[in-house]
Amino acid sequence: MVFSKSYCPFCIKVKDLFKELQVDCNVVELDLIEDGTNYQEMLLQMTGQKTVPNVFINKTHIGGCDKTMQAHKDGSLQQLLSGEKENYDYDLIVIGGGSGGLACSKEAAGLGKKVMVLDYVVPTPKGTTWGLGGTCVNVGCIPKKLMHQTALLSTALKDARKFGWEFDEKGEGSTGLRSYVNAYAEFVEPHKIKATNKRGKETFYTSERFVLATGERPRYLGIPGDKEYCITSDDLFYLPHCPGKTLVIGASYVALECGGFLAGLGLDVTVMVRSILLRGFDQDMANRAGEYMEGHGVKFLRQYVPTKIEELEAGTPGRLKVTAKSTETDEIFEGEYNTVLIAVGRDACTDKIGLDKAGVKVNAKNGKIPVNDEEQTNVPHIHAIGDILEGKWELTPVAIQAGKLLARRLYAGSKLKCDYVNVPTTVFTPLEYGSCGLSEERALELYGEENLEIYHSQFWPLEFTVPGRDNNKSYAKIICNKLDNRVIGFHYLGPNAGEVTQGFGAAIKCGVTKELLDVTIGIHPTCAEVILLSVCGNRIKDPEKVV
Structure with a gap:
């Protein structure tokens, strides 16, 4: 018809x-x-x-x-x-119940399709596990932001006295789907999966299409004692006790965010860094964020890698001995901590779901899945979204957007694809870092120094002036392409970075130019207006490539 x-x-x-x-x-x-x-x-x-x-x-x-x-x-x-179409159990099976998988499955179900979601969280070496919702809801963005806010409130309480508040410091506190199956999914044929629940019972299901949304899990170090005695961000938010003196191993955004809010809660925190902070981000901004942390109680042990973790005393928390070696000299470091948190990156959860039986190609080096611009793998009826995609952003909103748009293309005749260019993001370090577009290093690599104009400014947020703290520690810069004067990079280090960056991110998507920022009137008094009033007027004459 x-x-x-x-x-x-x-x-x-x-x-x-x-x-x-x-x-x-x-x-x-x-x-x-x-x-x-x-x-x-x-x-x-x-x-x-x-x-x-x-x-x-x-x-x-x-x-x-x-x-x-x-x-x-x-x-x-x-x-x-010809009536030859096979009769499948489902129109769509989504493997993975995180933000992207749920967004895709809900959208498809809303379009009248018979959908199943399979999700199973393999317990960490410490036994930590959780239910539906994936990393973001359970052990990622949401608890991280709440703990970050808790740490900020500690500073706000100190600031409040300078604003005239008097208070007693004694406080009390404490730290639409059609089918969902809590089972581990594994392909046995291109259109057939085996679902194994926690009791080991196996059930088989077929589907016309599949979406892979299995996400990633924290990587371990591969040294003696790492899985036995250390924790990751998967465990941190489920600890039933205070972690005490903590060593954070890594320089990723997870490492700096966790180290930052633990220090903000009053703990003794050291961050062990192998090389640079926030690899892939603008290094000027990353180093400024690190310097702020260092000035607010976080110790950094730079150019060291751990070689061994030993338990000195069991307990909640216990005592651990960490041995590390310098990456530059023969020097050996030894230190004692109550908790060691590993945050050195994450691995795609693709190696044990039978993708070889379905014929799906995977990058053997990192477990990532190559897809086309419609999130389609080399097998036409199998798609993939989220953190497991090769060369794409590992961010919750990106997975949600990709999942929704994929379902609409598959079942509602839509042609709209997920746009992975100029995605705004924020690192919730103690002084937050928001960015959109190119880092200074990447811009220099793509356009050359002669084709760039970079504007910048240090500033002092109004709310910091009364307590008299952190004068000119906040910083912002924009990177412009001289050829058409478009803003190709936005970077902001200061309070409420996520809220500030979101608006400028929309402007960059619309192709905003330096001239348009010049004529845009700022909201006074805010930090965002600094971008318009100060940053746009302060040009860096000779931007140097940071190696």
């Missing part, structure tokens, strides 16, 4: 295809029948598609012109016409 409009060239193209295939079809010309508008509204509710043609074959919704032509090209149209 083809729901059509007699004058529509796309409808004519589809009808001509069926004539060429010598297929009889029932055509309903919506513009020629009295209640055509009602039909189209009903079709929108059923399929999520508001355009014509709207094609159905043997009760299966195909979609519009492009989808029909694609189905003809890949042979699936002929299967449907």
